Amino acid sequence: MAVAKVALSLSASLLARIDRRAKKSRLSRSAFVREVMERTLLQPHEDEILRKARHIYAEVGDEDRVLSEAFLTLAAETLPPQPKRRRR
Numbered sequence: 001m002a003v004a005k006v007a008l009s010l011s012a013s014l015l016a017r018i019d020r021r022a023k024k025s026r027l028s029r030s031a032f033v034r035e036v037m038e039r040t041l042l043q044p045h046e047d048e049i050l051r052k053a054r055h056i057y058a059e060v061g062d063e064d065r066v067l068s069e070a071f072l073t074l075a076a077e078t079l080p081p082q083p084k085r086r087r088r
Contacts, residue, residue, distance in 0.1 A: 010018070022032035 018032060019029060022029045025032055027035070
């Protein structure tokens with residue numbers, strides 16, 4: 001992987017936060033910033049995949065619900081009548 005160096009202007013407080021998180025993650029500042037940027041750039045793609053998956057699962061859920069309701073109706077027709085319970 002070819003590497004290019006870049007210069008960024010960051011506030012002192014942001015740089016301090018980056019350094020703390022990088023240290024906690026046991027990464028260099030450069031590696032930490034690179035990972036955060038890569039994840040951030042992938043996020044819209046991952047969000048789109050999750051949105052599509054939720055849509056598909058919702059459709060499957062609707063189909064399963066319709067099938068279950070139809071099955072329950074058929075199953076109920078095959079059961080013997082239940083004696084009525086007396087109210088106390």
